[in-house]
Structures are given as C-alpha cells and as structure tokens.
Amino acid sequence: AQSVTQLGSHVSVSEGALVLLRCNYSSSVPPYLFWYVQYPNQGLQLLLKYTSAATLVKGINGFEAEFKKSETSFHLTKPSAHMSDAAEYFCAVTPSGGSNYKLTFGKGTLLTVNP
Amino acid sequence: GAGVSQSPSNKVTEKGKDVELRCDPISGHTALYWYRQSLGQGLEFLIYFQGNSAPDKSGLPSDRFSAERTGGSVSTLTIQRTQQEDSAVYLCASSLNPGRTDTQYFGPGTRLTVL
Numbered sequence: 303a304q305s306v307t308q309l310g311s312h313v314s315v316s317e318g319a320l321v322l323l324r325c326n327y328s329s330s331v332p333p334y335l336f337w338y339v340q341y342p343n344q345g346l347q348l349l350l351k352y353t354s355a356a357t358l359v360k361g362i363n364g365f366e367a368e369f370k371k372s373e374t375s376f377h378l379t380k381p382s383a384h385m386s387d388a389a390e391y392f393c394a395v396t397p398s399g400g401s402n403y404k405l406t407f408g409k410g411t412l413l414t415v416n417p
Numbered sequence: 418g419a420g421v422s423q424s425p426s427n428k429v430t431e432k433g434k435d436v437e438l439r440c441d442p443i444s445g446h447t448a449l450y451w452y453r454q455s456l457g458q459g460l461e462f463l464i465y466f467q468g469n470s471a472p473d474k475s476g477l478p479s480d481r482f483s484a485e486r487t488g489g490s491v492s493t494l495t496i497q498r499t500q501q502e503d504s505a506v507y508l509c510a511s512s513l514n515p516g517r518t519d520t521q522y523f524g525p526g527t528r529l530t531v532l
Contacts, residue, residue, distance in 0.1 A: 334518075345421070345508060345523035353518060392460065403448060403515040404473070407460035 304329045306393045308408035316416050321365075321380040323411050325393030328374065335376040336394040336405065337367055346392065352376060363387070388415045419443065421524035423509050429530045430499055438494040438527045442511030449492050450512075450521060451476075451484060455505035463507075466492060467515055499531045 309324040327333060334353050338346040350361025357369040367378045376393060393408040422441045430436050442449050451463040453476075463476040466486045477483070481500075486492040496503055506526040512519040 338523075343525070345525045346510075347523070348520050351520070394460075403450070403465055403512070403519075403521075404462050405450075405452075405460075405521060406462070409459045 304333055304395050304397050304406055306335075306395050306406065306408040308391075308393050308411050310411055311409060312412045312414070314414040314416060315383045317385055318382050321378070321383045321387065321413065323378040323391050323393075323413065325367075325376045325378065325408060326374050327376060327393075327395050329395065329397075332369075332371060333395045333397060334402075335367075335369065336396075337361065337365070337376075337378050338392045338394060338407075340390045340392065340410075342389075349378070349391075383413075383415045385415050385417065388413055421509055421511055421522055423507075423524040423527050425527060426525065427528045427530075429532065431532050432501060433498055435495065435497045436499055436529065438496075438507050438529070440492045440494070440509030440511075440524060442490060442492070442509070443522055444490075446511035446513050446522075447489065448512045448515040448519070448521075449486060450510045451492070451494050452508045452510065452523075453478075453505045454508055454526070460508075463494070465515070496529075499529075501531045504529055504531045 307326045336351045337349040350359045352369045360366045365380045390410045390412045392410045394405045424439045449466040454460045465473040481497045484494045508526045510521040510523045512521045
C-alpha cells in the first residue's frame with residue numbers, strides 16, 4: 303500500500319523566512335502527489351499537484367514543490383513566509399493503479415509563522 | 418461558483434443516537450468522496466460515489482456507517498448507534514470525474530462530537 307510520511311508535525315518559522323515542509327512517499331511506481339492546506343475550521347484546499355509532467359510544480363500563494371524520484375520526496379517550499387501561511391499542510395498520494403481516486407494523506411504539518 | 422457545502426457544521430450527540438451528515442457537491446461533479454479526520458487516525462478515506470453508485474466502501478469503519486447519494490448530487494452519511502470513537506470531522510469532497518488527474522474539492526466539514 304502506498305503511504306506518505308511528513309517529517310515534523312510542527313514547523314515554526316519567522317515571517318520572511320524560508321518555509322520547508324517535508325514529505326516522503328513509499329511506492330514502487332511513481333504516484334501522483336498532492337499538497338493540501340487547511341486553515342482553521344475550513345476544509346482542505348489544493349496547493350499543487352504532481353502528475354508526472356514537470357518535476358518542479360508551482361502552486362498557489364507562492365508555494366512550489368519538487369518531485370525527486372531518487373529520494374522519493376516531494377517537499378513543499380516557499381521562499382518567504384507570510385503570516386497568512388499559518389495553517390496545517392497535508393501531503394497526499396493517489397495510487398497509480400486501481401482505486402486511483404483514493405487520496406492517502408500524511409499526518410500533517412502545522413506551520414506557525416512568527417512576527 | 419459555489420463550492421462543496423456540508424451541514425451541519427457542528428453536531429453534538431449522545432452515545433447511541435443516530436446522526437445524518439449532508440454533503441452538497443459542486444454542481445456537475447460526478448464523483449463524491451467522504452473522508453474522516455480524527456486526532457488519532459489523521460485523514461482517512463471512507464467511501465466513494467460515482468453517480469449514485471458506491472463502488473468503493475472499503476473505508477467505512479463498521480456496519481454502523483452507511484451512505485447514499487441521490488440524483489447524482491446530494492449525499493448523506495449516516496452513523497447509527499454512535500460511539501465516542503466516532504467523534505471526528507467528516508469531510509466531503511467532489512471531483513468532476515473520478516481518477517487521479519481530477520482535483521478533489523473539499524467542503525468545510527462537519528465536526529461530530531459524541532458524548
């Protein structure tokens with residue numbers, strides 16, 4: 303079964319600093335990978351997704367992620383954190399075969415942005 | 418346009434009671450999904466609908482859980498004889514078509530508390 307691991311349940315950065323949220327996947331076949339953001343008391347919003355085209359994926363709100371097959375990673379970055387980026391971030395994967403609609407999520411990383 | 422909506426936003430119930438959670442997907446979306454978000458288990462897939470049919474119910478935790486979809490639109494998740502471990506946020510999502518290439522759009526969720 304495919305899975306994702308998010309390293310760090312809580313990341314704290316200063317406003318203006320680099321944001322790096324880590325995600326590693328386990329799969330024998332490169333899956334499709336997603337990053338979602340969840341603001342307090344809201345649903346999940348898609349930030350970006352990797353669908354086997356370009357390995358560097360740009361998303362909304364200045365976020366981007368790079369798919370690295372050799373490292374089985376899909377880390378999320380943003381050059382300069384903003385207070386409004388404070389939220390919980392989830393990495394997710396869908397399998398390459400059957401049931402490819404089924405999102406499997408990591409445990410999430412809570413991002414805190416300090417002024 | 419209108420996103421995915423869910424009602425109620427919060428539900429408090431007593432152990433042993435039945436509850437119904439409602440999801441209104443984005444108009445025209447043929448695929449609908451239910452997920453559960455709990456502190457212990459994170460985000461878990463529950464069930465998937467294509468039209469009014471549910472080809473994948475593999476995530477439903479017990480036979481106390483059931484779901485239906487009517488008119489290819491509204492879906493209801495029913496939990497019978499609720500238990501305290503059912504306390505969680507229940508998220509609904511929809512996509513234009515099923516499959517990994519279609520983005521799943523999430524609703525704000527229903528927070529269920531079982532006393």
